[in-house]
Amino acid sequence: xxxxxxxxxxxxxxxxxxxxxxxxxxxxxxxxxxxxxxxxxxxxxxxxxxxxxxxxxxxxxxxxxxxxxxxxxxxxxxxxxxxxxxxxxxxxxxxxxxxxxxxxxxxxxxxxxxxxxxxxxxxxxxxxxxxxxxxxxxxxxxxxxxxxxxxxxxxxxxxxxxxxxxx
Numbered sequence: 001x002x003x004x005x006x007x008x009x010x011x012x013x014x015x016x017x018x019x020x021x022x023x024x025x026x027x028x029x030x031x032x033x034x035x036x037x038x039x040x041x042x043x044x045x046x047x048x049x050x051x052x053x054x055x056x057x058x059x060x061x062x063x064x065x066x067x068x069x070x071x072x073x074x075x076x077x078x079x080x081x082x083x084x085x086x087x088x089x090x091x092x093x094x095x096x097x098x099x100x101x102x103x104x105x106x107x108x109x110x111x112x113x114x115x116x117x118x119x120x121x122x123x124x125x126x127x128x129x130x131x132x133x134x135x136x137x138x139x140x141x142x143x144x145x146x147x148x149x150x151x152x153x154x155x156x157x158x159x160x161x162x163x164x165x166x167x
Contacts, residue, residue: 001124003107003131011142013101016093017071019142020103024063025050030141031134032151035158049078055130055154056083064088083123085110103138107131 009016019030025039027050036053040060047063060079066072071093080087090106111123133150140148147155 001109001111001127003109003128004105005132005135006102006104007135007139008096009101009103009139009142010099011101012099013071013093013095016101016103016138016142017068019138020091020093021066021068021071021073024048027052030137030147030151032137032148032154033130033134035155049075051079053158056127059084059087083112083119085112103135105131105135 019026023029025037025048027034028037033055034052035055037050040049040051042049042062045062047066049060049062051060052058058079059077061075062078064074064076066074073091075089077084077087087107087109089108092104094102094104096102109127137148137151140146141151
């Protein structure tokens with residue numbers, strides 16, 4: 001399953017890049033699909049990884065490459081929830097003016113065979129909707145400095161279920 005989405009953000013590209021790459025381990029601060037996240041070291045890699053508790057299950061990611069000049073980032077999941085076999089994400093940030101930028105995300109997800117056969121009709125549209133929402137969360141967070149209402153609600157539900165208070 002491939003998802004490609006581009007959106008305009010009313011902020012300098014450097015600010016978007018900071019959230020996506022410099023603060024890579026902090027996705028839980030803005031993404032409604034990520035309730036907990038933390039940066040991690042990756043043995044034998046020039047890059048870091050992160051672990052995330054997501055609406056799809058726990059995932060572990062490793063950055064494959066990052067080009068700070070071009071503002072391009074690519075990472076893959078090295079530990080996936082049961083519904084996924086593999087996933088790779090590519091992000092590009094492009095300045096469109098001094099205070100505006102364009103963010104593109106290309107996501108390639110391979111669902112695990114049994115979940116794809118039994119529930120693919122349900123998983124694919126939900127995943128697409130959630131990823132589009134994540135991009136909207138990013139835009140809102142960068143433009144306002146606050147979490148989106150969807151993010152706040154997602155955390156409240158997650159932490160209530162987990163027995164903690166939302167961050």
